[in-house]
Amino acid sequence: MSQSMRAIVINGFGPPENLIIKTVPRPPATLGTALIRIRAFGINHAEMHMRRGEWAESVPISGIECVGTVEDCPGGEFAPGSAVAALMGGLGRSIPGTYAEYTVANVRNIADLGENPPMLPWPELAAIPESYATAWTCLFRNLELENGQTLLIRGATSAFGRAAVNLAVEAGAIVTGTTRNKEMFQHLQSLGVSDPVIEGPDLPTRLRDEGKTVKFDRILDLVGNITVVDSMSLAKRGGRVCLAGWLGGLDPIPGLPGVSGHAGFNPLLQMASGVHFSFFGSFVFGNPEFPLTDVPLKSIVQSVRDGRFDARPSRVFEFEQIQDAHRIMEAGQANGKMVVVVDRE
Template sequence: MTPKVLVFDVNETLLDITALEPAFAKIFGDGGWVREWFGQLVTYSMTLTLSDVYTDFFSLGESVLRMLGDIHGVQITDDDLRAVRAGFATMPAHADVATGLAQLRDKGYRLVTLTNSPPSSGGETPLQRAGLGEFFEREFSVDTDRVFKPATTLYRHVAEQLGVEPSDCMMVAAHTWDTIGAQAAGFGGALILREGNAPLPAEGTPQPTVVASDLIDLVHQLHPAGPTVVREQAVGDTDDLPSLRSPTMRAIVIEKFGGLDSLIYTDIPKPLPKSGEVVIEVKGFGINHAEMHMRRGEWAEAAEVSGIECVGIVDSCPGGEFPLGAKVAALMGGLGRTINGSYAQYTRVRAANVAPIGSDLPWSQLAALPETYATAWTCLFRNLNLTSGQTLVIRGATSSFGQAAVKLAVNSGARVIATSRNADRFAMLEQLGAARVEIEATDLATRLAGGEPIDAVLDLVGNSTILDSLDMLRRGGSACLAGWLGGLDPIGDFNPLLRMASGVNLSFFGSFVFGNPGFPLSDVPLQEIARQVQDGELEAQPSRVFSFDEIREAHRVMEAGEAGGKMVVVID
């Protein structure tokens, strides 16, 4: 079936109940008790419905919590009840939810919710507090019918209110009992495999129409799609006029979104010259996590030829911005996203996203520079305005981006404090020039307190640490958020008025802006960086070098977390 309406469960499907673990750890000594409590809450909600009795889900939750306390000899105080109720009303969204909902909405599905929770009285709903309210046409509560899911009347009532047939609807839930009830009412059922949930393989039981690992996977299964195909118009592509055929090139294309086997080798038309753009004969390119996400279909945009950066030789340049045969680097400008990228013998990119990089360095070393060093340099010397003698903290310093930032900062005369989650990597960071290395944790500001003033922080861990980064800065200091090694979960309840110290600065940088007005790639001294590498002033040796025929192995190493630095592919 192809649904028109997706009806989402809220608790655990969209909102993460593990956010309640600290409250349950305080009550029972173990945060894992939240699942015991939630399971009992669902059980007794069904019991009340079967017994023609009703009380709202929040009140029932408090009663179940008291019951568990009595069973296990734990006194439940009014403060405990308030903490759990407040936590239940302010749970954050799972990391995949906002992206998945946006993609489903963009595909044309109507999105609504059906929750066991009662409606909010005059204030924001839990979905609105989690930043998800904009995605939904309606938020239905079982409180209207005074029965709990999976009573079939609830699902039919939602379809009726929306003016559609039950067969036009699909229930999206992390609980098999919810999909069973919806399917018994004529809905389709999509089971989202949140932790602790799985299909019920019972004979005669409706099985989910779709089983998905998360909402992004659900998008792919409901709306099978592949990357955007960007092909040159064939000129005289006919057997009768072979001299007029468009020249072809070898390329690695994403045949479909998925695993390593999605990357295949084929011949496609070579990009043709175009005014304001540069055709580059690709000699090497870096391997980036963005390309892994594009291959999986987890990126908002993906061209069939991936690759967001390259180095090579100018093959054609109708506008004259670069001479033919010049060595250049190219970065972003839609590469691998909206236009074919660098996983090919040739690519074409806007001139604003190309920079000269004349050097006698081998292509393997030049290929390690563009994205990593352009981004690190911009963060350090444009966003943070780093100068010699300043003290800089680099969080997430063992990533290829982090290592490049350490090298550039040390070369500029800054004193670098670097962090890593792994103490085994300390020696490597010290060899790069870090004056001090610390274990990465959210209390780093406390551990650095009382020492030297911190002038700047380059935070590559992300939203989970940026507030701690702001806490460690001196007055006038700056933090730059430029990576998300710690995940994409949003910063909860961030109020600058209450949370930021006066006189500190927060900025953000994403390399996708290169080539846009105000961010020309020519602003980055890639030529000078290459000279420093060639003269031995800066070390930029790639951690692994692969041939063009080894792209699947390169992606495997990246996915396994075995890169150990910047990996590159060289085209002979």
């Protein structure tokens, strides 16, 4: 095996043009890790912020997830040739990520996908790991979603949002989903969303029934800090709100305008009473409290193969088209999960 590989490297923080392809040393696997031959990887908003230098930490080789085959696993946790997904565990943040032909991941952050060749083509598999693992954890751990409950998903047409819609509808929830584009209403309805609505800061004033604001059992907010206070006002007493995305940017939660001394978020004045608020960040996957084995990824892949979930990537790019992928993501035109194919064999 060659001791070198191609990798997409952040050549200084800045625009998509700063993502360049270089030949770099191939990393070796050590005990507790596995060397993965990457077949495809998903594109995520976090990587856009890493490229810009807006994330708390990043390394030159970005990428937080991939699918591929195990080349070497010194501890024997995975057999060579196994089809796997790898996500988080510092990938792209503190250790070289998945924008490459190979990566070394902690075995705690690798999931066995079963047979090889896998149940789905590599580009379709690459659309699943991070979005579905995070959506599943938010819905069934943080929110404790149950059959028959009402659920609001803010940012439902994002890749993460669509994964959450698929999982929630299958679980029997009654889903309302927001989108910035009215043309996406029909697509959301095809996924099982009962009530698609336009996303915006005035959402509580538009979600009304007989003069009263509609309240939800559960709310998954993927828009972020700019909407989370509104989201809390839309939850029933005893309801749950989970913040798990930043489609609206990374600015802090805004304080009350025009109120002296309250420039920042003030729970006393802005939080809804009796509402449970939590956060989930997928960077905790692999920690003892958040084992990746908790997520039924293999059964999710089976559901996609059987047609119960629509997880097809919105766009598929070649390795050399990474700049184009980032430009589209930056322009807000992804319309779902975009993936990059590294190796089609």
